Structure formats: structure tokens, C-alpha cells
Amino acid sequence: MEFAVLFLVFTIALCLAFWGRERVALWVFSIGMVGIAALYRHHATDVLTLSF
Amino acid sequence: MTRSFAISMNALALYAIAAILLAAFYFQLALGELPCPLCLLQRVAFAALAFGPILTLRHGPCPRHYGLVIIAALFGATIAARQVFLHILPGDPGYGSSLLGLHYYSWAFLCFAAAILAAAVMLLFDRQFEPAPSAPILRPIEKMAVWLVIGVTLLNCASVLVECGFAACPDNPVAYRLLSEPSEPSWRAVRPQIMIVTRTAVPTWLIGPKTASRSDQEATMKTLFVMVKCDLGAADSVGNIIVDKSPAQAEVYSTTGRYDLLVKASFNDVDEIAAYVQTFIHGIPGVKDTYTFVSFRAYGDFTVF
Secondary structure: OOOHHHHHHHHHHHHHHHHHHHHHHHHHHHHHHHHHHHHHHHHHOOOOOOOO | OHHHHHHHHHHHHHHHHHHHHHHHHHHHOOOOOOOOOOHHHHHHHHHOOHHHHHHHHOOOHHHHHHHHHHHHHHHHHHHHHHHHHHHOOOOOOOOOOOOOOOOOOHHHHHHHHHHHHHHHHHOOOOHHHHOOOOOOOOOHHHHHHHHHHHHHHHHHHHHHHHHHOOOOOOOOOOOOOOOOOOOHHHHHHHHHOOOOOOOOOOHHHHHOOOOOOOOHHHHHHEEEEEEEEEOOOHHHHHHHHHHHHHOOEEEEEEEOOOOOEEEEEEOOOOOHHHHHHHHHHHOOEEEEEEEEEOOOOOOOEOOOO
């Protein structure tokens, strides 16, 4: 569900970028990027067994 | 680089993004591989990548638009790199199929890196940023690129809704939730009664309640071995479902080779075996194929569960 919402946010952002006002589109885009970061934090929980 | 050429290059970038998302769809549908959460996030990042080029097509070239491309690509590259690191250790088979020797997330990382490079190269050419009296007039093929990317993004929205339903997406998806809503399995109705036979000459407390002699057990029980092939990444969940919900007590082992799991269970008659394999195991989401052995005889002393 959360990914469907995220795709929808970006669909709206892309539509606004082409047909709407750039400032509004940028706000929606920013919300989408925050959503990506939040979902990444939520799902990327596996421990990486790496050593540098 | 002129303004019109820069706009054409941005339209080309939109076609490339649409092609990547469509290719991901093709592999999802043709190979039946459901995208994991990190895979979905990479797809979202590809959609985000289209934001800058669309702004360029609508308002004309601007350094800010390329900056947005770089930001989206950095997000995508971070997610893809994380997935690469998850499967980078020697011996790890990776997640999903591979294409030309690289898994999809490795390709995604390369694509995001290429997007960053392309945006940086575009920023080198100043002439495109000279002020223009009006917004660009787009050719039909350039407008079509915008429509295509928006359409594919919307298609992903619908696809992920079918995959995850109205709940949180699972870490290891094995079936489209909206298409195969799990129902109460009918095998509960045919739950077999397993009979444990013990030697009468030896007290039960001495040998344990579950130990049976060879001849007694052979008279009543048939031991079944089922090799189970699972969808990619589904072996753990299938194994846990068999152990948790099996109508008969079962032992489950993960194995190497063409099959992922080996299930051992004992039954009284053929009808119970048929119900167990055809109704219970075949009804578990993520089971791709099975190969069943019914044993004739066991040698040596043994214990039934």
C-alpha cells in the first residue's frame, strides 16, 4: 500500500511538472523524496555482513 | 548545445526511463518475479528521475532541473548499492534472476550512476541556459515521452497495489495479494489422524510414547517425502507455513539442487497423502512444483516424530 501511495505521489508530481506550476510540483516531489527516504529506513533493516 | 537539442536529449532520457520501467515490468510478468521492497524503491527512484527532464520540457533547460536529476539518482543509487551489498558475499546467489551476468539491482545501480554522469555532462553546456522569450514548443514525439513516463508510473502504482493489497508490502513477496487472497485451506477438513503404534511387550514409559516397531508401523503408516520447488526467495516462508500449518506432523529441510525443500510426513492411506500434497502443499503461496515419493519400507529402528 505504501508503495502505491508513493508511486501516486510521483505520478502527481510528474503531472504537475508538465501541466501545473513548478513550485507546487517541487513541493510534491520533495514529499515523494521524503517518502523514499522513510521507506528505505523502514525496509533496509537487514544487517550487512561487510568489512572495509 | 542549443536549447532545442537539450530538450531533445531530455525527451530521450524520458524514453530511457520508460524503457527501464517497462523492462522491469516485463521481467516481473514474464518470469513471475515479484519485486521486493528495495526493488520497488528503485522503481520509484526511476520515476523520480523523470521529474527533472519533464520540467525541462515544460519550462526549458535550467541547471536546477539537472540538480533534481542528480538528487533522484543519488537516492536510487544508494538503494541499489544497499541491495548489491546485501548479496555481495561469495556464494550468495543474489535476489531474482540475472541479465547478462548482472542482477537487476546491479543494473539499476549502473543506470543511476549513468544518470548522474549524464546530468553532469549536460551541465557543462551553457548555451542551453540562455534566456528564451517563451516556453519551448514541443514536438509530438517529445510530448509522447512525457505521457509514456507518466503512464508507466501510474501502471506501477496499480501493479504494486495488486501485489501488496491495502496492507504493508511484505519483505519477501510470493504472490499477488489482491489476486490470491488466502482463504481457510480445505485440507483442515481432511486432517488425517496419525496413529502411533507401540510395542505391547515393552512399557510405553520405557521406550517413549512415539517409538514404534518396524513391522507395526509398516502395517499402518506410509512415509511420504515431497520435494518442493519454490518461487525465488519463497523457500523460507513456504517452509515455515508447512511446519506451522501442516495437518500432519512434518519435518522440513532446505536442500541444494533443483528443489528447495524436502518435506517428510507419515500417513495412514493414499487419500490422506493425496489431500496433503494436492490440497495443502499445492495451496501454499510460493510453491512452484513438487515431486513426491511414497516409501515402501524403512530399515533399522526409527522414531516417528
